Amino acid sequence: MAQSTPKTVLLENLTWTEIRDQVQAGKTTIIIPVGGTEQSGPGIAVGKHNARAAYLSQKIAEGLGNALVAPVVAYVPEGGxxxxxxxxxxPGTITISDAAFEQMLESAAQSFAAHGFRNIVFLGDHGGYKKDLEQVAAHLNKAWSGSKVRAIVPAEYYESSSDGYAEMLRQRGFRDDEIGTHAGLADTSLQLAVAPQMVRLDRLQHGPKLGPADGVYGGDPRKASAELGQIGIDAIVLHTVDALRKDTQGR
Known part of the structure; x- marks a missing residue:
C-alpha cells in the first residue's frame, strides 16, 4: 500500500524525495531556527531558546503554508x-566564535539554495547574535544578486518577542522590574507556553527574588504564567507570518 507524505513542515522528518517534490510544488521558503544553549537562571533549562525557536518556527511555517523548517541551530556565540x-x-552554556557561527549559517543557506529554496529565513530567538544574522544575510544577498534566491532576517520576530511583548505586559499592569530582559517574567511566561516541562515553576514561585548573580537580569519570574506567555506567542507568530508573506509575495 502506498504511503502518503507525512503532514509535517519539519525538514528532518521528510525524505529527500518528499522534500524535492514539495519544493517543486511551491514550498520554496525554508526557515532556519536559531536558538542557543545558555543559562536562564535556576528556573529555566539551558535549552530554552532551542525549544522556543523550534516551536515558533513550526507555527510560522504552518501559518505561511509554503515553508519548511530546518533543524534548530543550537550552538551560537555566548561569550568567551x-x-x-x-x-x-x-555551567551548561555552550559558545562558538562569531566566525564559526556565521560560516555555519552561510553553508546551511547555500545548501538550501542549491536544492531550490528561494527564501532562506533566519529566525533568531536570542538577541546576542542579531548582528551576526544580519551580516550573514547581507553577505548572502550580495552573492545571490541577480538570482531568485534571498536571505531574510525578519525584524518582526525578535521585536515581537522582546520590546513588543514587554509593552503588552506593561498594558496588563506589570512593571519593568518584573518583566525583565532575561529569565524574568516575560522570558519565563513564554517558556511556560511553549515547553512548561523546562521551567521549575514551583521553585521560582516559592523561592527568593533572583538577580544577576543567579543569571536573572532585570526581572522577577515569580508571577509568570502560561496564559501570559500565550499572548506573546500568538503575537510573535501573527506578526512574523504577516511580515514574511509581504517579503516573499510572488516568490
Missing part, C-alpha cells in the same frame, strides 16, 4: 571561555 564571560560564567 578563557576566561569565561557573559553566559559562559554559568
Amino acid at each position: 571561555y578563557a576566561p569565561p564571560s557573559s553566559h559562559m560564567r554559568f
Whole structure:
C-alpha cells in the first residue's frame, strides 16, 4: 500500500524525495531556527531558546503554508571561555566564535539554495547574535544578486518577542522590574507556553527574588504564567507570518 507524505513542515522528518517534490510544488521558503544553549537562571533549562525557536518556527511555517523548517541551530556565540564571560560564567552554556557561527549559517543557506529554496529565513530567538544574522544575510544577498534566491532576517520576530511583548505586559499592569530582559517574567511566561516541562515553576514561585548573580537580569519570574506567555506567542507568530508573506509575495 502506498504511503502518503507525512503532514509535517519539519525538514528532518521528510525524505529527500518528499522534500524535492514539495519544493517543486511551491514550498520554496525554508526557515532556519536559531536558538542557543545558555543559562536562564535556576528556573529555566539551558535549552530554552532551542525549544522556543523550534516551536515558533513550526507555527510560522504552518501559518505561511509554503515553508519548511530546518533543524534548530543550537550552538551560537555566548561569550568567551578563557576566561569565561557573559553566559559562559554559568555551567551548561555552550559558545562558538562569531566566525564559526556565521560560516555555519552561510553553508546551511547555500545548501538550501542549491536544492531550490528561494527564501532562506533566519529566525533568531536570542538577541546576542542579531548582528551576526544580519551580516550573514547581507553577505548572502550580495552573492545571490541577480538570482531568485534571498536571505531574510525578519525584524518582526525578535521585536515581537522582546520590546513588543514587554509593552503588552506593561498594558496588563506589570512593571519593568518584573518583566525583565532575561529569565524574568516575560522570558519565563513564554517558556511556560511553549515547553512548561523546562521551567521549575514551583521553585521560582516559592523561592527568593533572583538577580544577576543567579543569571536573572532585570526581572522577577515569580508571577509568570502560561496564559501570559500565550499572548506573546500568538503575537510573535501573527506578526512574523504577516511580515514574511509581504517579503516573499510572488516568490
